[in-house]
Amino acid sequence: MSIARRMLQQALKVSGRSASPLIKCLERWVEGVSAAYARRNDTRQVKTLEEMPGPSVMSFAWDLFAKRGLSRLHELQLKGRGQYGPMWKASFGPILTVHVAEPELIEQVLRQEGQHPMRSDLSSWKDYRQLRGHGYGLLTAEGEEWQSVRSLLGKHMLRPKAVEAYDGTLNAVVTDLIAKLKLRSQQNPQSIVNDIAGEFYRFGLEGISSVLFESRIGCLDPVVPAETEQFIQSINTMFVMTLLTMAMPRWLHQLFPKPWDTFCRCWDYMFQFAKGHIDERLKEEAEKIARGEEVEGRYLTYFLSRAGMPMKSVYSNVTELLLAGVDTISSTLSWSLYELSRHPEIQDSLRQEVLGILSGRQIATAADVGRMPLMKAVVKEILRLYPVIPANARVISTRDIQVGGYLIPKNTLITLCHYATSRDPAHFPNPDVFVPQRWLTRNDGHHPYASVPFGVGKRSCIGRRIAELELYLAIARILVQFDVKPEPEAHVVRPMTRTLLVPESEINLQFIER
Numbered sequence: 001m002s003i004a005r006r007m008l009q010q011a012l013k014v015s016g017r018s019a020s021p022l023i024k025c026l027e028r029w030v031e032g033v034s035a036a037y038a039r040r041n042d043t044r045q046v047k048t049l050e051e052m053p054g055p056s057v058m059s060f061a062w063d064l065f066a067k068r069g070l071s072r073l074h075e076l077q078l079k080g081r082g083q084y085g086p087m088w089k090a091s092f093g094p095i096l097t098v099h100v101a102e103p104e105l106i107e108q109v110l111r112q113e114g115q116h117p118m119r120s121d122l123s124s125w126k127d128y129r130q131l132r133g134h135g136y137g138l139l140t141a142e143g144e145e146w147q148s149v150r151s152l153l154g155k156h157m158l159r160p161k162a163v164e165a166y167d168g169t170l171n172a173v174v175t176d177l178i179a180k181l182k183l184r185s186q187q188n189p190q191s192i193v194n195d196i197a198g199e200f201y202r203f204g205l206e207g208i209s210s211v212l213f214e215s216r217i218g219c220l221d222p223v224v225p226a227e228t229e230q231f232i233q234s235i236n237t238m239f240v241m242t243l244l245t246m247a248m249p250r251w252l253h254q255l256f257p258k259p260w261d262t263f264c265r266c267w268d269y270m271f272q273f274a275k276g277h278i279d280e281r282l283k284e285e286a287e288k289i290a291r292g293e294e295v296e297g298r299y300l301t302y303f304l305s306r307a308g309m310p311m312k313s314v315y316s317n318v319t320e321l322l323l324a325g326v327d328t329i330s331s332t333l334s335w336s337l338y339e340l341s342r343h344p345e346i347q348d349s350l351r352q353e354v355l356g357i358l359s360g361r362q363i364a365t366a367a368d369v370g371r372m373p374l375m376k377a378v379v380k381e382i383l384r385l386y387p388v389i390p391a392n393a394r395v396i397s398t399r400d401i402q403v404g405g406y407l408i409p410k411n412t413l414i415t416l417c418h419y420a421t422s423r424d425p426a427h428f429p430n431p432d433v434f435v436p437q438r439w440l441t442r443n444d445g446h447h448p449y450a451s452v453p454f455g456v457g458k459r460s461c462i463g464r465r466i467a468e469l470e471l472y473l474a475i476a477r478i479l480v481q482f483d484v485k486p487e488p489e490a491h492v493v494r495p496m497t498r499t500l501l502v503p504e505s506e507i508n509l510q511f512i513e514r
């Protein structure tokens, strides 16, 4: 309470007068004056971007390009925080970005993100769509357009009941994954499956396709269709090229056209792949209707097309959902089995938890995995150590905001460094060690924004519930069917950034049938 206000109240008490309209008016005036005074004082203390520490343009460019910094961006978060504190600025090619690496400050940014949060307005993904005249999907759309797709998809992807209904579809894909792992481990004298991330890539694509189209596309067949392999290859290359094309000023695209051309070719293929599958599925439906048969789909493409969304938006949304469901699942599942293979005691406890809930059954349902606290803790811990999207971003386009005592002008790109916060010993003791148990105790003391692998708020991951269900179902069945061990003389695998955080080298594991 301001001193002026207190004095006014004191005066009222002394005079014994009740609060008449005049007095109330006076009170409001005093409040207004003191708020304005506080604001002026605040602005005086607020620092500007010029005062923010950070590497020079040259030294950051050196780190990025000469020292393979693009693949070590996650480590540069730790280096930046160590060198400059919780906030620093750096120029990523032509883009100035403010890095924020403290949970309270990340929270401050997200609480000011406004009605239609924006991740980045400088994305080369958007440039590509404009160039080719494609629509935007949920990942790239903004404003009202984003809001309307988000509300529509939210009904089918965020509501627990709607997501639980996908467990049968996803379990059918898990059945094929298990058969494939059995086949591959039987082909090796030591039951080793090489490059599990590659296998889980196909699993991820088959999983999200079945949710989108309610039909299978053969990713886990003994011979994978060539177009599927090319789609996966296109995603890989597109992610490698994303950071490069964003870090290069546009005029450099003319001088060195290869990265931009390759990037566009990958997207062309991905859009073509998605369109092919959508058209095929909708044609089947039209034929059914022509034969007078009932059409009742439980798949996302059906919901989108039935909601009257223009086909251009259906194509772009499905392309982006297909893309979002591949690396995210593959990487998280690979790291889960990697860590469980190195911590046999935790693997065993988790298996006991699964077997206890299944009581004799082989296949878990959504309701079953909902009752597995250790399973949830394992996945949380994996995403703390290896958040597949290691940094998030926001651009607040409507107004300047204050964060950590700095004034951030509107339209500044803000990088939320949650890889750094989730590896911070101040929030997680022994931060580099896999300890799922830390998630089992309430009030373990970490800030709620210290590990936010799915983001927070209106623009957070819409696929979170589907991803978690798919991961739980897959891990549960793998542990029931196999003992998972590291290959003999296995080396440590580290993460690397390829826009997303992925294993730097192959993860090879022994899958010993139980």
Ligand code: HEM
Binding pocket: 119, 138, 139, 140, 150, 208, 320, 321, 324, 325, 326, 328, 329, 332, 383, 387, 388, 389, 392, 393, 452, 453, 454, 455, 456, 458, 459, 460, 461, 462, 463, 464, 466, 467
């Ligand atoms: C372990 C798995 C996954 C992780 C860690 C993850 C993480 C994230 C993160 C960090 C964001 C950005 C959130 C923000 O800006 O605040 C995001 C957005 C998004 N994710 Fe995921 N994701 C995962 C799986 C999936 C899956 C399986 C799908 C598709 C079914 C998906 C679809 C999306 C979409 C469409 C967006 C954009 C949402 C929007 O802009 O409104 N994600 N995800």
